[in-house]
Amino acid sequence: xxxxxxxxxxxxxxxxxxxxxxxxxxxxxxxxxxxxxxxxxxxxxxxxxxxxxxxxxxxxxxxxxxxxxxxxxxxxxxxxxxxxxxxxxxxxxxxxxxxxxxxxxxxxxxxxxxxxxxxxxxxxxxxxxxxxxxxxxxxxxxxxxxxxxxxxxxxxxxxxxxxxxxxxxxxxxxxxxxxxxxxxxxxxxxxxxxxxxxxxxxxxxxxxxxxxxxxxxxxxxxxxxxxxxxxxxxxxxxxxxxxxxxxxxxxxxxxxxxxxxxxxxxxxxxxxxxxxxx
Numbered sequence: 001x002x003x004x005x006x007x008x009x010x011x012x013x014x015x016x017x018x019x020x021x022x023x024x025x026x027x028x029x030x031x032x033x034x035x036x037x038x039x040x041x042x043x044x045x046x047x048x049x050x051x052x053x054x055x056x057x058x059x060x061x062x063x064x065x066x067x068x069x070x071x072x073x074x075x076x077x078x079x080x081x082x083x084x085x086x087x088x089x090x091x092x093x094x095x096x097x098x099x100x101x102x103x104x105x106x107x108x109x110x111x112x113x114x115x116x117x118x119x120x121x122x123x124x125x126x127x128x129x130x131x132x133x134x135x136x137x138x139x140x141x142x143x144x145x146x147x148x149x150x151x152x153x154x155x156x157x158x159x160x161x162x163x164x165x166x167x168x169x170x171x172x173x174x175x176x177x178x179x180x181x182x183x184x185x186x187x188x189x190x191x192x193x194x195x196x197x198x199x200x201x202x203x204x205x206x207x208x209x210x211x212x213x214x215x216x217x218x219x220x221x222x223x224x225x226x227x228x229x230x231x232x233x234x235x236x237x238x239x240x241x242x243x244x245x246x247x248x249x250x251x252x253x254x255x256x257x258x259x260x261x262x263x264x265x266x267x268x269x270x271x272x273x274x275x276x277x278x
Contacts, residue, residue, distance in 0.1 A: 004028055016041055017136055044135055052081075052140040059086040060144070060275040062164030063099040064155035070176045073153040073166050074103035076114075077273050079142040086275075087161065090133055091141075098126055102148055111143040147271055154179035156187055162275040163187050171265040178263045182256055185249040186270050192241030194269050196233075199240055207236050243267060 004027045012023040012034060018041055030036035057079035066073040076099040080086050097119040108114035115127040122129070126143075134141055149166055152173050157164045167183040193199060211232050215225040237245035244257035244267050251259065260267055 004032060008032065008034070012037055012041075016132075041135065042131060052138075055081055055140045057081055057140055057142050057144075058276050059083050060142075061086045061091055061095055061161040062157055062273055062275060063095040064157050064164055064166065065096075065099040065103040066153065066155045067103065067151075070151045070153055070173070070179070072103060072148065072150055073155050074099050074146070074148040075155065075164050075166050075271060075273065076102060076146050077144045077164070077275060079144050079275060081139045085137055085139055085141070090137070094126075094129060094133060097122070098143070098146075101126070102146055107148055108146060111146055114146055115143060145273070149271070152176070152179065152265065154183045156180060156183035158187050164271075164273045166271045168268045168270060169260060169265040170268050173265050174263045178259055179265065181248075181250045182243075182260065182267070183270075185246070185256060186243065186272050188249055189246060190241070190272065191243035191246060191270075194243045194267050196237045196242050196245065199237070199242065203240075204233075208233060211236075243270070 004024055008027055009020055009024045012018075012027060013020050016023065016038065022041065022044075023037070026037040026040040027034070029040055059082055060077060060079035063076045063078070064073065076095055078091065078095050078098075080091065085091055098114060101117055101119045102108060102114055104120070105117055108117065115130060116125055118125050124132075130141065130143070147166065149168055152169045152171065153166055154176055155164070155166050165183040165186045167179055167186060169179060169182075173179065196204070208229060211229045212225065215228045218225075220228070234245055238247065238255075244255065244260075246256050248254050248256050248259045254262075257267065
């Protein structure tokens with residue numbers, strides 16, 4: 001049996017960043033062959049993955065990258081088991097590199113496709129980096145979902161990194177600041193839909209009928225009743241979680257729609273992700 005020196009173990013440890021005892025064990029199994037030992041250590045990923053397959057990934061982090069002109073943006077959600085891993089430097093670097101690649105690379109239809117790519121100046125694919133990370137951290141990590149959208153778009157990640165928003169508008173913005181504020185509004189108020197038309201027709205009609213009946217009881221003219229109902233429906237839409245009809249979080253004297261119109265924009269849609277949820 002080949003003698004496994006402390007220097008050989010240290011050298012492998014520096015290359016893999018794995019525990020000394022595991023490096024020594026791999027070198028022993030490989031008969032002192034460093035290249036083979038590194039492959040043995042890489043193969044450990046599958047064992048770690050299988051062992052932790054049923055573990056809950058309730059923690060994680062959302063990453064966003066946006067082009068300077070707001071013409072495109074990307075978002076990636078990565079789930080893990082513990083908060084320290086979610087907020088750690090390893091996760092931060094890995095996730096940011098992935099979302100940067102998604103935005104600036106050829107694009108990807110799903111996380112698997114993105115994992116097969118390499119980031120800028122990287123020697124390994126994201127899948128290879130991922131396997132090394134799992135080997136080191138020994139925790140279940142899942143690249144859960146990805147998105148890349150065309151703008152005008154603005155993004156926002158909440159300070160706990162668990163909620164991310166991409167807000168997409170139409171028009172030629174005089175300023176992107178309002179779009180960023182709307183993205184923050186979405187993160188905080190969690191609207192249900194973007195426009196009134198997206199609500200279920202039967203729910204809207206039932207409320208309009210109810211309000212109409214109440215207004216007619218006042219014996220006012222039909223044209224006045226219609227205006228009364230239209231005014232009250234705006235309140236209803238806001239209460240039902242229609243983004244454009246909600247009072248703007250930054251200035252509640254106006255609706256989100258009015259705030260956007262002031263800078264030449266209309267709301268199109270949004271993506272609001274919360275780690276482990278929709």
